[in-house]
Structures are given as structure tokens and as C-alpha cells.
Amino acid sequence: MSLSVSISPSGTPVVAALQEDGAPGTADSQEQRIIDAFEAGAGEGLLQLAGLNERALPPDVAFLREFARRYLTALCHRPATEEQQAEPLGPPGREELGFVALSAPPMRGLEYLSAEALAGWWEALDKRVQAAIIAEPGGATAYLARLNPLWHMVGRVTFHLAENKRNPEQPFAFLATYASRISAQNRVQHMPLGQALTQYIGASQRSTLLNLLKPVQVASERSALIKHLVESRRIYHPQAWTPQQAYQFLKEIPLLDESGVLVRLPDWWKAAAPPRPVVNVTMGSKRKSHLDKDAILDLDVAVELEGQRLSRQETDALLQSAGGLMLLRGKWVEVDKAKLAEALDQWEKVSRQAEDGEISFLEGMRLLAGVRMGPAAQAVEQTEASWAQVSAGPWLRETLEQLGDPERLAAEPPPGLDAQLRPYQQTGVGWLRFMMQLRLGACLADDMGLGKTIQVLGLLLHQKAEQAGAATPNLLVAPASLLANWQAEIARFAPSIKAVILHPSQNSADLADERQLSETLADCDLAITTYGMLARLQSVRDRPWRLAILDEAQAIKNHSTRQSRSAKELKSQGRIVMTGTPVENRLGDLWSLFDFLNPGLLGGATTFSKYVNQLAGQNQPNYGPLRRLVRPYILRRLKTDKRVIADLPDKTEMQTWCSLSPQQAVLYSHSVKELADVLEQTPDEGIQRKGLILSYLMRFKQICNHPSQWLGDGKYEPGHSGKFARLGEVCEELAQRQEKVLIFTQFREITAPLADYLAAIFHRPGLILHGQTPVAKRRLLVEDFQRPQGPPFFVLSLKAGGTGLNLTSASHVIHFDRWWNPAVENQATDRAFRIGQKKNVFVHKFVCAGTVEEKIDKMIQEKVGLSRQLLDQDTSGEALLTQMNNEEILRFVSLDLRRI
Helix, strand or coil: CCEEEEECCCCCEEEEEECCCCCECCCCHHHHHHHHHHHHCHHHHHHHHHCCCCCCCCHHHHHHHHHHHHHHHHHHCCCCCHHHHCCCCCCCCHHHHHHHHHCCCCCECHHHCCHHHHHHHHHHHHHHHHHHHHHCCCHHHHHHHHHCHHHCCCCCEEEEEEECCCCCCCCEEEEEEEEEEECCCCCEEEEECHHHHHHCCCHHHHHHHHHHHHHHHHHHHHCHHHHHHHHCCHHHCCEEECHHHHHHHHHCHHHHHHHCCEEECCCCCCCCCCCCCEEEEEECCCCCCCCCCCCEEEEEEEEEECCEECCHHHHHHHHHCCCEEEEECCEEEEECHHHHHHHHHHHHHHHHHCHHHEEEHHHHHHHHHCCCCCHHHHHHCCCCHHHEEEEECHHHHHHHHHHHCHHHHCCCCCCCCCCCCCHHHHHHHHHHHHHHHHCCCEEECCCCCCCHHHHHHHHHHHHHHHCCCCCCCEEEEECHHHHHHHHHHHHHHCCCCCEEECCCCCCCCCCCCHHHHHHHCCCCCEEEEEHHHHHHCHHHHHCEEEEEEECCHHHHCCCCCHHHHHHHCCEEEEEEEECCCCCCCCHHHHHHHHHHHCCCCCCCHHHHHHHHHHHHCCCCCCCHHHHHHHHHHEECCCCCCHHHHCCCCCEEEEEEEECCCHHHHHHHHHHHHHHHHHHHCCCCCCHHHHHHHHHHHHHHHHHHHCHHHHHCCCCCCHHHCHHHHHHHHHHHHHHHHCCCEEEEECCHHHHHHHHHHHHHHHCCCCEEECCCCCHHHHHHHHHHHHCCCCCCEEEEEHHHHCCCCCCCCCCEEEECCCCCCHHHHHHHHCCCCCCCCCCCEEEEEEEECCCHHHHHHHHHHHCCCHHHHHCCCCCCHHHHHCCCCHHHHHHHHCCCCCCC
16 A cells, blocks of 8 residues: 555644655555545544555554544443433543554654644544434444444443452452443443343343343353353352452453453453563662763662562562462452563573673663663563563663753753843753763754754853863764854854864865864864765764764765765764754664664664564554654754744744855856956946946846856756755755745746756645736635645745735745845745734745855845945845945955855
């Protein structure tokens, strides 16, 4: 089956036919019915899946089907009275739904899956089913029978088991009842099953009696105990039972559930987790200064009951007992002496094999999460998990709780930071400091626009204030397109951090030479390089660093690439990765990321692949243990988080710095030189000079966009434009997040190339609107974009799309090229940021570093001197620039080689 599931930002399940690379696929007739059902609504889609009997389903589709069947199972177990069947069936509790969400397999939008989202699915499904029940002549029973015989649970007979403390020899009582009616107190009225024989007497009541007793008959065919009760007719009378009889009954509860018989038990017995003594393995009671891959944890093995350690005498008594139900410390508990002995032997063996009763931190974390991977897991994989448990000792438990609740770690404001951190950003800085103190790799995975850069700078400022004397510098690795961003952010927010760029474009030293590299790094706080340079410079990989930080860490998602291998060769005390792309949705990418962050935590590539394949091959794969294993090392805040939303401005504007490609730099430099030659031959005043300058300003803008826009060759190779590269990086993250975006440009001719490029990134076509778009078509384009599952991006020319449109389904606005007047840009931004917008809007203003774009942007930001005139809405910025003398205009448009 080629169906794939994604969760939309609103928490709605979306089903589509996709290929492995995410491109649209072709659905067969059955798959198309499912897709159409989900487009009609979550309830319709889930109901369609519930009746699908295929065994081999993709894990994400199987997850939806099992959720739908969970609802129908609950519906079948509800008393079949007209009063209750007419009422909505409320969803399970938040905690139960939280466990369901945790067990979900990887899928797009997994971060939106929550207990609240699942509750919404449940309510949508219940609304759909209840409407069908009302329309069904025979009510719920007839509807369930028509839907699928498996859901037709005829009869409501209940078997009761209770304690009988007055009889030590037979301390349990059994009674079979049936639900006859609803009492005045709105409760189910239970009557002894024997009374059904008299109540339903006569030929006219025979079918009713047979329907009532049918589940009992089915149960007697599956259970020897129930068969004996039926044949001896003792099932119609109260019974006094021994512990052995009661235990036999308790073990057959799954058979009774499958037969349609309801069971009521003492509160202390939970079928999924019955009270029993277990082998408890405690790790990490003793404090450790750090928890890197070389750390070890103390290990203690004991037999416990409900958290209380049993004495050796009590343990021996359990191992020598007959098993079954046993009264221990005044409580009835389940005892399987063979399984208990096996678990105790296996773990004591592990403890003996561990040096001095200790275990590696990585192995301990896997065992705590329940991930069966590694030597200790292999040694105990034969042990039944329900008879052994692994828990964290006091110190490790406290540490893990702090990692899971970063708000507890909020530190004081970073010294020397020229900004006021928002509370969630302050929390992020405190979490990063805590992780680095423990020497644990940290993944800062906040949504785009929430300020990952400033949080890392806050950490570096704390680090700088705490160090005494010369210290080992930190290393930051980023895509070349982000070097200008980091330089600008450091200069703006943390000017006290001394940063050097390890790149030939900005550093004349021979960086491959150890001596020259050391001289370059003297008194340096932060060295910044690119992934490409890191792969080429062995000197950088061999040098010890305090922290190794990777920005846009999806660059190492493919572990076999040269840049991934180079990053993992780095030697550092701590490691940090920054990414806005969800990291848990593709398990191969997740392994590569953690192979850098915390090597060995997820085992080797082969071991991890084998584990994942085994997991996916299960009937109902549970990815919860794997997610628990990696969660402490990931800090991810979403823009949809209410705690974050309340702290964000409605509109966040940011400069997105872009580098020029070699092709752009050559064209731009040649154009500057050509302008200088032409100006020398042109009179200082007049229309000819103004027109000349305006034409060259337009040329510079076009070259900054893409060389093909100026050359007119129609090729538009993405690699030939720094802006195209940066646009791809930004939109790849938005595609993963399923967020919509508007892209504004002042040039109609580039709208189609932009749309073609973005369609490959989003794996879906978008929309285009410019001056030649018919007016009648514009309304249809807007309506199409505004649909929840409408096109993911909209490319608009600034003049045609900058006013009059309502595009509030977009939460991101990109100004691909800058207008001279920011008021025009703001009007375009307001297509998304307007009445009806329920999301925060993030505005990305693309600027090519070292070009005329950066100089205009700087004037707009500072609002001094000439910028006051440029910002005058009644004055043309281009016209004012034409009034500069030759030296001023050439200085204004010239390339800053250091910046590019």
C-alpha cells in the first residue's frame, strides 16, 4: 500500500498516496476511497480504515486503523441500552491518549500529535458513528453487526470476582450477572444470571435468552473453567473459590473479553499490570559529574513489591511457593516463580558481568527507555519484561526530570547580551548550559523564527564569563549561506564574542597549516566554518574544541556523506546541533544526528537498522521506547505551543542573509566595472545619466536574484544563486512543518522559475499571481490557497499581489528581493498579517551580503541620513540615488569582498 499519513498543524490526520521520496504517488481504487474518506473528515476516514482487513499496512496507516478499532471496541463494551447508546462516547483520559500518541510510528507532522489531537479524532469518529446508529432501524446492535461481525458483541453478561475475607480456605467469591435495565439512579441494574432463566421464560423470549447467553457459550468453548461452570450449571449460582481457582479465572480474562463477556474484578487486580513482585534494577543512585559516552552508572538488583524492597527470606519464600495468587504483606499478588527466578538470575548475571556492579551510561539509558539494543539488553531479552523493571536511582531520576522539564533550568540572563531574551529563550539557554555541564549532546530543535541563534549566543556568553584565562575556543559549522547571518547576529547581540571565519573568502591564513591555524585562533572565542571547509581541513578536525556546534544539522542526516563523516571526527567536550526540521520523523536521519551528538546511544548503523526493521515488522509496532530514549536530548518548542504563542509578537521580522554564488559575484563585479566606465563618458547631469543609473540598479537586483534573470538564458540552475539556495533551505523546513508561505518579488519574469524550484521542494505545485493574471482568476487562486489542504506556496509579484488579497492561511512571508520603500513591503506582508489571521506571522527579508541590497537594508534599519529620504513615501528612492555623484554611487553599489 502506497498510502502515507501526515498530521496537519491543526492536529488533523491527512492521508495521501506518496512515493518514498515524498513525491505524489498513484492510488488504486481502494486507496482512493480511503483518501476521499479522510478529505470528507477525520471521522469518515477513520471509520473507513477500521473495516480494512489487510494485514500488511504501513505503520502510520496501521496506527490510524488501530486507533479507530480502539474506539469501536469501547463502543461494543458499553451497556447496550437505548439511553446510553444515544449518548456520545467520550474519549479516554488524557494520560491514556498520551501513551497512544507516544507509541505512534514516524510520520510527517508527528510533533502535532498530542492527547488533545487524539481526543478530537475520537470525537469526530463518535459523531460519525452516532449519526449512523440513529439512522439504523435496529440501533447500535444492528449497526455494529452490519459494520463488521467482529464488532457485534451480543449480550451484556458480567462475571464478578470479589474477595471473601470471612473464609480463609476459599477467600474469593464468583458471581455471574446480566444487565437487565437502567435504575432510577441512572446505573446499570445487575441481576444474577440464574434469574434470566425465569425472566425470559416462554417461546417468545427464547431468542432474547439465546442472544444474552451467546457470549457465555462462546466463552465455554474457549475456557475449560467456564465450560465446567456451564455444564455443571454452577454458573447460575454464587461460588466460593480457592486462590488457585481465582487465579485460573484471572488468567483467562483475555478469552472472556474476546467472547464478549464483561468482567468485574477487585480494584487491586489490573489485567494489563497485575500486582506482582518484580525484579527491580536501579541505576544511577550515586552522583556523577558528567554523563558522556564514557560515564558509568552504579547498578543494584533487588526483588520489590510496589516499590518496597523484599527481604531475602520473603524472596526465598516466593521462589519456593506453588505460584498463582499469594498473600504477601497483606496483599494478594501474582507469583510465577519460574519467571521471577529467571528474571532474577539474568539480571544478577548482568550485574556480575558489569565491572564493580556498574553499567555504561549509554547502555543504562537504553534499558531505562525499554530499547532492546546492546549487550545488557541481549543478555535479558529472554526475560519477560513484566517480571523485571529498570528504574533510575534518586540522582539520575532527578537529572532526567530536569532534562524533561527545562523550565526548571532557566538561568540568569547572559552577561553582555544586547537583547532581552523571551522566557522560553531563557529556558533554552539554561537547558543548553545544563546539558554542556553534563557533557551530553544537545539538539536545539525549536521552530523556525523562535531564536535558536540567540540562545546559542547566550550560552557562549555565559561560557565566556565563567572561564578564567585562555580557554579552548568553540567551533561552529554552518552552511556557507549562513555565514553572513552569524556575523550579523554576533555583531548585533553579542559583540564581546571574538569570532573568526575559517574560510578563504575571509581569511588569508593557510588554515591547513597547524601553526597558522593556531595563530588565527589566538584569543578567539568562536571559530566559524562551513561544512565544505570542514571536510577539506584535517587541521580543524584534529584540533580539540570546547564545543562543536552544527547549524542546519540536517546537513549530516545522510551518515554516508563526506561532510557527515567529517563532522563526526570533531574532538570536543560538548556537542550541539541546531535544526528547525522535525528530527524524529525519519529514523535514518535521527540515527545520523545522534551518532554525532551522543555516539553509541542508538548503537551502530547496522544494529540500529536491525532494531528498526524488527520493530516495523511487528503487528503493532511501538515506537514509544525509542522516542523516550532520544527525548531528553532534544529541546523543541513549537509556534503553536500556547506558552510560546503568548510570548511572541504577532509579526516577527528577520533579515535572511544570502551569499553570492561565484557566477553572481563575477557578473556583479563586471557590472560595477562597466558602470564606472560608462559614468566617465556620461554627463554629470541629465535624463541620460539618471536612466543609466536606474538601469544598472535594476541589473544589480536581478543578478542578486539569479544570474539567469539578467542573462535571460532561462536556465535558472538553483546552484548558481545564493538566494535560491537559501530559499531552498528555508522552504525545505517549512515543507516538513506543513506551513504555508507567500513569496514576493518585484519581477514578473522570475515568478515561474521560483514556482518550479519550490514545487520540487514541497513535492507539490504552488500558485503564481502577477500583473498578467486575469482578474477573474485571482479570486479562484486565493480560494484555492486558503483551503486547509490547498497549495503550500504562493509566488506573487509585488505590484499585482501586494494589496487587496486575503491570504491568512500563510504563516510565513518571504520578500525575495527588496523594494526601495518598506511601506510597499509592509503592504505585501499584510496579505497574511491581517484580520482573520490566527497564527503568528514570520517575515523573511532576503538580503545578499556585501551588495547594494545590504547597504539599502542598513539604511532602512538605522533610519539616518539618506535613509530618511528613502523612507519618504512621496519620494522615489531610485530617483534620489541618481543624484549621487559618480564616486558615491560606485561606492554604494560596489561589492564588499569581505562580506560576500
